[in-house]
Amino acid sequence: MGDITPYANSAVYVVEGLLVFFILFKIISARRGRELFIRRIPGLSSLDEAVGRATEMGKPMLFVPGIGGLTVVGLQAMAILQHVVQRAAKFLTRVIVPNIDPIMFTISEEISKEAYTSEGVPEQFDPEDIRFLSSDQFALAAGVVGIMHRERTATVLYFGEFFAESLILAENGQAVGAIQIAGTPSITQVPFFLATCDYTIIGDEYFAVSAYLSRQPTLLGSLVGQDYGKLLMMGVIVVGAILVTLQATLPHLYGLAWLNEHFLKFFPRPPGQ
Amino acid sequence: MDILIKLQKIDRRVIYALVIVVLMVPLLLQPKGHPKLVTPEVHHAFDVIDSVPKDKMVILSSFWGPSTESENGPQTAALMRHMLMKGIRFGIVSWDQAGSQITYNIGKSLEQELHRRYGVRYGVDWVHFGYKLQNEAALRGIGTDLPTTMEREKEGKLVSTLPVMRGIKDFHNIGAVVEITASGTLEGTMTYTTQPNGLKLLYCPTAVMSVEAYRYLDSGQVKGMLNSAVGAAQYETLIGMSNVTTQASVTTWTLSTAHIFIIVLILLGNLGYFASKKAARRQGGEASND
Amino acid sequence: MTILTHNQWSAISTRFYKLWVVTIADRHGWQLAVFITGALLVGALAMWMLMSVPTRFRKPIVMAVTFLGGLILALEFLISTDTWHPLTDFLPAYGNVQMVIGSFALLLGLVNLFMIHAEAVNKRTRGWINSFAFFVAFFAIMIAGFVKDYAAAKAVSGSADSIYTVFFEGFLMPLSSTMFSMIAFYIASAAYRAFRIRSTESALMMITASIIMLGLVPAGQYLTSGLPGWLYWLRLENVSYWLLTSPNMAVQRAMAFGIAVGALATGLRIWLSLERGSFFDRQL
16 A cells, blocks of 8 residues: 655646646637636626625725735635726725735735726725735734724625634624625635625635636636546546445455555555554 | 514624623533533544553644634643643644743643642653744654754753653654644644654644544544534543533533524524514515405 | 766755755854845845846746746655655745745835824824824834843843733733634624525525534533434434534535645646736736
């Protein structure tokens, strides 16, 4: 049986290699003009409605990019922020962005400035709308709640990595009567967002948001590549489940022991299991 | 029926006041009853700690602070108590600055309590490595060279000079790693500390995070789990403290009353919802008859 | 790797590593001052050189640096021998570089905080007293921390430690606990307001949630403790345990796979500079 090591083994090479291949292949074919389909995601279809509501009420929007810092999830939140600010800039609606991470603060400032400039209204950008509040989770929560209540934000968007502060934020957003849309890959916080937000984007839908909003071929291609990757994972799981079930029920089936042994050698289990 | 419909619009401050009353009752009564039923994952965690040989050390990797003290505090205390009673050496490292002081205080108070009966002493039976910055290097270092990675303990002394660290160098000398956390740090510890070195990993999360752990329990990457204060109370049952009032027992009963209260709220809310739907249908029927 | 032998690679990487160890060795006194000044000058020079690069070359440089930076970590994992890891020894320094860059950004964040709150205090806008309180708290704990470290370095005991303890354990820790405990109230009001049985799925969710909530706590276990032995599987704690270890575990695993693949794709796009959006496409 193979050992768990801190480095890649043959299973990693094969599976990760295939995943990377699918993603890159689909990106290339999308860039070559191939049409790709993406299903409707309700939370994102209502983004325009959310921006419109803030415009009608003359109140600002609030975009909370999570507390994860400069990670893949955080950068995805920045990509979403860019779309949101561009749409808000069209209607001259303010977007307040409180940050927990100083690097994310600088990125969100750049993005907001660029978005207003691209819509032809650079003078509408107010640097005070992009704020670094604190590096502490609950200090950020307290600060964001204060902003919600003082500014009476009409729309609150939560995109990024969230932990315990999610319910504090979303419940206060409810209290001020804001329309709330949340998107996070943090599975443990999804129930809290589901209970308090109008729309919630769950799990890997979060990584589809930028592709959905921009319809950029590269992003769409990457999304379709991800789906092929998931199909590969499902295939491996099904094959493994069938092999283990057959081993338990029909252990003397010809070739089964050999197949099982090699499958398990390829996907090693932790020591002691 | 009307009262149910009126309750739909109740001010949230009334609910907050009821929450205070409901939670205060067990906190004031301080019940000592521990759960008689112990879940399999708590049993496994107990077995792992209980079977650590005397020449090895257990590492408590603590990433929690004052905000989750009511859940992670009892877990830390229960584990420390078991190890001090059984004479199993352990070291605790805190990746949270505030949590470092809290875990140190827990250790010190247990030392005081158990010193007379078990001769427990800091530096001999246990050590607190203090607050360290968590990064990949530190997590790897626990398995490859513990004394160098930790360097100094909380009181400032070099860990290599302490009797508790005698013969402890790397993963060969570590019996188990316990991850006590309120954040998503399990995967990091698993990836860099335990799995590369074949170390047994126990997980002590808050209740919200425990649902994610079952997949690791199933795959064997995590050997046992203490699910928030309830898990800690079950663990205390196993170490013979089922008739003693502890923070875990009080928190467990507080959780009980809170859960029942929330279920009652949900029921009331739904009864009111159905009542208002029925009233709306009746009004609509009367209007069409007119 | 086919150009040089394993031993030749080891020799080269050992030489680089020795040079690296000399470069990053601990320094004190005037050596430290010279080292910091030198590092700042080198950094400033590098920044000036980057700014002088023609616009059309900036993006390729950023792409190359991004790729190389990610490549180190990727190779560290992908080179799968236990005996030859030329990059492992450089990883702690790599992590330190990340922390230093993050610290520069922290300064920017602090500047932003100061600007916003100073303007509020200056103009006496609504709630300016909170901004004033920010400055009081910031400088109080900063000074207390420095004084405590100075006293510790000089091995002088006294009130410095106590003042710091008052701020840290007296203010910060209880405030942190208070914020977290507010969640209990919010859960109750969210549960009362939002959990409505509007469909079959929501009814199923409600029943499951109730079973798990009751199965976890002693009060719930007492509720079904009277069930006879042959119906033990219907006891709340057993149903709750089955729900957590079977359907819940399967769903958690499925979501984790999906999220992992999504994160891989996003990471790959950023690493290979394929990410699109105004931030990533902008002129440098």
